[in-house]
Amino acid sequence: MADVAARAGVSLKTVSRVVNNAPHVQPELVERVLAAVAELGFRRNPQASSLRSGQPSATIGLLIEEIANPFYATIAGVVAEIARQNDTMLIIASSEEDPDREQQLLREMCTRRVDGLLVVPAGDDHAFLRAEIELGTPMVFLDRPAGGLIADTVLLDNRGGARDGMRRLLEAGHRRIGILLDSLGVYTMRERLDGAQDALAPAGVPYDTRLVRDGIRGPSAAARVVSEMLDRPDAPTAFFSLNNRITLGVIEELHRRGSDAALLGFDDFDMAGLVPYPLTVIAYDTRELARAAAELLFRRIEGDRSWPRTVVLPTELVARGLAPR
Amino acid sequence: MADVAARAGVSLKTVSRVVNNAPHVQPELVERVLAAVAELGFRRNPQASSLRSGQPSATIGLLIEEIANPFYATIAGVVAEIARQNDTMLIIASSEEDPDREQQLLREMCTRRVDGLLVVPAGDDHAFLRAEIELGTPMVFLDRPAGGLIADTVLLDNRGGARDGMRRLLEAGHRRIGILLDSLGVYTMRERLDGAQDALAPAGVPYDTRLVRDGIRGPSAAARVVSEMLDRPDAPTAFFSLNNRITLGVIEELHRRGSDAALLGFDDFDMAGLVPYPLTVIAYDTRELARAAAELLFRRIEGDRSWPRTVVLPTELVARGLAPR
DNA sequence: TAGCGCTCGGACAACGTTGTCACAATAGCG
DNA sequence: CGCTATTGTGACAACGTTGTCCGAGCGCTA
Numbered sequence: 001m002a003d004v005a006a007r008a009g010v011s012l013k014t015v016s017r018v019v020n021n022a023p024h025v026q027p028e029l030v031e032r033v034l035a036a037v038a039e040l041g042f043r044r045n046p047q048a049s050s051l052r053s054g055q056p057s058a059t060i061g062l063l064i065e066e067i068a069n070p071f072y073a074t075i076a077g078v079v080a081e082i083a084r085q086n087d088t089m090l091i092i093a094s095s096e097e098d099p100d101r102e103q104q105l106l107r108e109m110c111t112r113r114v115d116g117l118l119v120v121p122a123g124d125d126h127a128f129l130r131a132e133i134e135l136g137t138p139m140v141f142l143d144r145p146a147g148g149l150i151a152d153t154v155l156l157d158n159r160g161g162a163r164d165g166m167r168r169l170l171e172a173g174h175r176r177i178g179i180l181l182d183s184l185g186v187y188t189m190r191e192r193l194d195g196a197q198d199a200l201a202p203a204g205v206p207y208d209t210r211l212v213r214d215g216i217r218g219p220s221a222a223a224r225v226v227s228e229m230l231d232r233p234d235a236p237t238a239f240f241s242l243n244n245r246i247t248l249g250v251i252e253e254l255h256r257r258g259s260d261a262a263l264l265g266f267d268d269f270d271m272a273g274l275v276p277y278p279l280t281v282i283a284y285d286t287r288e289l290a291r292a293a294a295e296l297l298f299r300r301i302e303g304d305r306s307w308p309r310t311v312v313l314p315t316e317l318v319a320r321g322l323a324p325r
Numbered sequence: 326m327a328d329v330a331a332r333a334g335v336s337l338k339t340v341s342r343v344v345n346n347a348p349h350v351q352p353e354l355v356e357r358v359l360a361a362v363a364e365l366g367f368r369r370n371p372q373a374s375s376l377r378s379g380q381p382s383a384t385i386g387l388l389i390e391e392i393a394n395p396f397y398a399t400i401a402g403v404v405a406e407i408a409r410q411n412d413t414m415l416i417i418a419s420s421e422e423d424p425d426r427e428q429q430l431l432r433e434m435c436t437r438r439v440d441g442l443l444v445v446p447a448g449d450d451h452a453f454l455r456a457e458i459e460l461g462t463p464m465v466f467l468d469r470p471a472g473g474l475i476a477d478t479v480l481l482d483n484r485g486g487a488r489d490g491m492r493r494l495l496e497a498g499h500r501r502i503g504i505l506l507d508s509l510g511v512y513t514m515r516e517r518l519d520g521a522q523d524a525l526a527p528a529g530v531p532y533d534t535r536l537v538r539d540g541i542r543g544p545s546a547a548a549r550v551v552s553e554m555l556d557r558p559d560a561p562t563a564f565f566s567l568n569n570r571i572t573l574g575v576i577e578e579l580h581r582r583g584s585d586a587a588l589l590g591f592d593d594f595d596m597a598g599l600v601p602y603p604l605t606v607i608a609y610d611t612r613e614l615a616r617a618a619a620e621l622l623f624r625r626i627e628g629d630r631s632w633p634r635t636v637v638l639p640t641e642l643v644a645r646g647l648a649p650r
Numbered sequence: 651t652a653g654c655g656c657t658c659g660g661a662c663a664a665c666g667t668t669g670t671c672a673c674a675a676t677a678g679c680g
Numbered sequence: 681c682g683c684t685a686t687t688g689t690g691a692c693a694a695c696g697t698t699g700t701c702c703g704a705g706c707g708c709t710a
Contacts, residue, residue, distance in 0.1 A: 001696065011660045016698060024658055041456055043436055047372045047382075048696035052665050057372075068402030070595075077393030081421050089433065091384075092417045094405050104502060108414065111368055131366055139510075252599065255647075270395075271594075274577065276601040276647060322580075323600060326666065336690045341668060349688055377695050392662035 001044070007036035008145045019044050031189040059089045060297065061109035062118045063102065067094050070270065071286055072120070075142070078120060078290035086298050088115065097186075099123025116297045121146050121187075138300030142293040144187040145310075150301065153310045154293040158188050158266075161240070161315030162195025164266045166316060168280065169238050170203040172261060178229050178236035179212045180222055180246050188215070192266055209237060222249025223256075230259065232300060238262035244269045244281075251277045251321075263321075272320040280322040289313055326369070332361040344369050384414045385622065386434035387443045388427065392419050395595065396611055397445070402469070402616035404443060411623050413440065422511075424448025435462060441622045446471050446512075462624030467618040469512040470635075477625065478635045479618040483513050483591075486607040486640030487520025492591045493605065493642060494563050495528040499587060503554050503561035504537045505547055505571050514539070517567045517591055536561060547574025548581075555584065563587035567595040569606075576602045576646075587614070588646075598644040604646040614638055 001019075005012045010029055017025050018033040025033075036042070049059060062070040062079050076092055083090040090110060095102035102122040106129065116138040119126075124147040133139055133151065140152040141250055169177055193212070200207050202226060211229075216222050222241065226249070229236055238261055239254075241247040244289045247265030254261055255277050268283035292311055326344075334528050335354055349414060357409035361367070375382060387404050389397040393622055401417055408415040419615045420427035427447040431454065434442060441463040444451075449472035455554040458464055458476065465477040504521055506514045518537070525532050536554075541547050547566065551574070554561055563586055564579075566572040579586055580602045593608035617636055 013660055013698080017659090018696080025657080029659090039461075045376070045696050046436060046439070047376050047438070048665085049698075050665095051370070051372050051667090052697045053699080054665075066402065067405050068395075068399045070393075070398065073395065073398030074393045076401070076417070077391065077396075077419065080392050080417060084418070084430075089416050089437065090418065092401070092405060092413050093409070093415065094402065105409075111371060112414065113370070113372065135366075149334075215357065247656090248596065255599075269596075271573065271596050271600070272342065274573065274580075275596070275599055276696095285539055338668080338690055338692095339688090342689090345668080351688070354688090373667075373695085375695095376665095376697090377667045378669080379695075611668055 001042065003040055004033065004036045004042045007040060008032040012144070013119045032061075033048050056285065056301075057113050057117045058087060059091060059112070060116045060118065060301075061091045061093070061106075061112075061114040063093055063095055063109070065095055065097050065122060067092060071267070073152070074286045075120075075290040078287050079294045082291065082294040082298065088298075095120075095122040097122050099125075103128060116140070116301045118142060118297055119146070120144060123147065124187075126151075138297055140293045142289060150308050152293075152296055152308045154289055154296065155310065155312050156284050156289060157312050157315050158191035159195035159198065161284070161317075162192040162240075162266060163198040164315070165266070165280065165317060166196045166199035166240060167203070169240065169262060169264055170199060170205065172194045172238075172262065174236075174238040175205055176208075176234060176236045176238070177211060178218050178226070178239045179242065180225060180239065180250065181212075181214045181242035182216055182246065184214050189242055196240060201254060213319055216246050216249075218245055219249030219252060222246040223253040226250050226253040227257075230257065230261070235258075236261065238264065241265040243267050247279070247281070251275050263273055268318065268320070272315045275321045277321050280317070281318050281320050282315050283318045284315045326367065329358065329365055329367045332365060333357040333516060381413060381440045381626075382438050384416060384437070384439050385441045385443065385626075386416045386418070386423065386431075386437075386439040388418055388420055388430055388434070389445045390420055390422050390447060391635075396592070399611045400445075400615040401553070403612050404619045406620040407616065407623065420447040422447050424450075425557065428453060433635075441465070441626045443618055443622055444471070445469060448472065451476075463622055463624045465618045465625070467614060472584060475633050477618075477621055477633045479614055480635065480637050481513075481609050481614060482637050482640050483516035484520035484523065486609070486642075487517040487591060488523040489520075489640070490591070490605065490607045490642060491521045491524035491565060492528070494565065494587060494589055495524060495530065497563075497587065499563040500530055501533075501559060501561045501563070502536060503564045504567065505541050505550055505564065505565035505575065506539045507541055509539050514567055521565060529555045529592075541571050541574075542578060543570055544574030546649070547571040548578040551575050551578040552582075555582065555586070561586065563589065566590040568592050572606070573600075576600050576604065591647070593643065598647075600646045602646050603644070606643050606645050607640050608643045609638060609640045 001015050002012055005015045010033060015033050018030050058085055066072055080090050093105040099122050111134045119141050121144045125148040127148045130149060142154045145153050181193060184190055197207055213225050216225060239250050241250050244267035250263060263279040265279055266282045268281045272281055305308055326341050327337055330340045340358050343355050385408055388426040391397055405415050418430040420430060424447050435457045444466050444468045446466055451471040452473045454474060467479045470478050482645045504517060509515055522532055538550050541550055564575050566575050569592035575588060590604055591607045595605060
């Protein structure tokens, strides 16, 4: 900046004023300064600038489980767009469902003085963020609630959606429904399982633990479990898959066998209309989830200090897949 | 930091030493300082730190077209992981194929003094980055080459892959092959179309422009084009779709009609093994693409000043989809 | 023409940290 | 016991920028 000032024949402060579009500078000087800036390729250092002026960093952080997963990729896309609209840069990191890693990454983001955080929590204790919140960093949790912390949260109606879906299966006369899920350690899985149970009691169907299988990590594991269940004498007449990766495996196995079991899956997915098996999915608006969370965050950043709120977004039952030809 | 020093009864500099794990500090003092740090909730300001010490920002930027797109999401995931392994934060932004927006976002990243940039170019002139490169910011372009700039680049063998795929169709006896593509403004589309043409001449099949349709933006547009082509008297016996969104639409229409046209698609996709139509895809390793680019970038950041290199990754023909039941 | 207010430019300090250097205290040596 | 090394500590300036404040120069009025 001093070089620019020398070149333009003005004081350092005048250059600062020009660079910051401050008033009270002669048009002629402005021009000279801008010329010098262009010639010397000067660009102001935002670190020094915000150090002195105490301005925010115009950066937010987004912590998700896994970027490559379409659910999180969709969220990241929406957040990136809203961040751009707010002239804010976006730092993204993946916790890979590891609480230690989550904590480390969130700390790092806070250290970098992000203006706000959007977090899909991995661990179940986020007390370490309390100091940061009190220090004034806004934070919005999405898809799952934070542990041990009262904070803004945007969730899906996992429980209600699962209950509605199960009710549909029960109304169709199914009494033996296989329920397949990933880890019970994940909040959404617990909620969805609870929702399924909610529907059983009013229908007079007992909760049979032999029909519930957890720890299913991917499509092929799901296919194996389905195969095994169908081979039992009291095979299920319907399946409820609690996430879309499991749904894929179930479809694969049911299609392979030419089975006519009903299939209900939580999570919609791309190409769900093209899969070779009729299924009903519990769908929701992922983009709306991200939008609500990001908008809330920016309202907080702009100074909204009202009491933390929790938003729950609805789910919807949708018929998908192709009938067998 | 001054408060911490006062509380621990040491000088400010000693606190700095402790915070930076510098040697030559008495263990007892270290302890007192750390206690004061904990009590006051002190965290050093990396902006001021790097302002003074001139250290790099430990941040890289990734510019892609659209985060929600699985191709870019996969890239982002790999880059995020490699960044983490290098203790580096990752800023992600989407250009949405808009050259102006690309330029604006890249400038902003450079202003923030990122240590390096990974760019999927949207525009075709990146001369504005030359000053930045000469200033010492490493940059690696991926999936598409930069315009008007000699720089590190990691590409896929679009042309070779398309040629091999077409050759396969020609060997199977197809002579009328419908070619469907998105905009010719996109580098990869041009390369793939060139590759298709490369295969036609040696097989003695003329290039018939009536069989080539560009400007196809999504699955439903693709389905319409297929429908129209199949209704013509000299309907194609095979289709070559130049990206996976188009492939989806083609499948939909071919399946709907119960057609037996052969289908070749560029880009593999999730669930490609579950779609209700037999198809061959030109697949490649997206993760490897991202890995190669990110590794190269970090080698540059670590000081590798060798001549810019261009890496071209191979493609592979893979049979996918389910035969009709 | 003196006095007044208004505009604009520049000197200076400060943001929070660390590199440099100097000095004090201790240990090691002849 | 005095000398030099070595280690531990602190004063100071500097990184690049901007907020504060003062005063120079200007035009206007009485």
